[in-house]
């Protein structure tokens with residue numbers, strides 16, 4: 895499953911993800927800047943935050959309550975914010991585009 899991370903300065907980073915893999919782990923494995931996953935994927939640090947590209951917003955699984963609470967605590971949150979530790983790679987996400995938040999906030 896191919897995906898693309900786009901850094902805050904506009905650099906595209908294409909990645910190859912395994913189905914069933916946690917998206918945060920993909921970011922760590924591919925050394926995507928800003929995908930730190932400091933809490934190990936327990937939805938409690940916010941260091942795996944991305945923005946879902948507008949063209950994909952309706953096609954990712956919906957946000958759950960715990961994730962929304964964590965997102966709401968982030969200064970950089972937007973309507974299209976998601977935590978990558980809460981998203982599993984699946985074939986239907988092939989082509990997914992993710993934007994990284996401003997690293998200076």
Ligand code: FES
Pocket residue numbers: 918930931932933934935936937938939940941942964977978979980
């Ligand atoms: Fe900590 Fe996702 S890795 S919230």
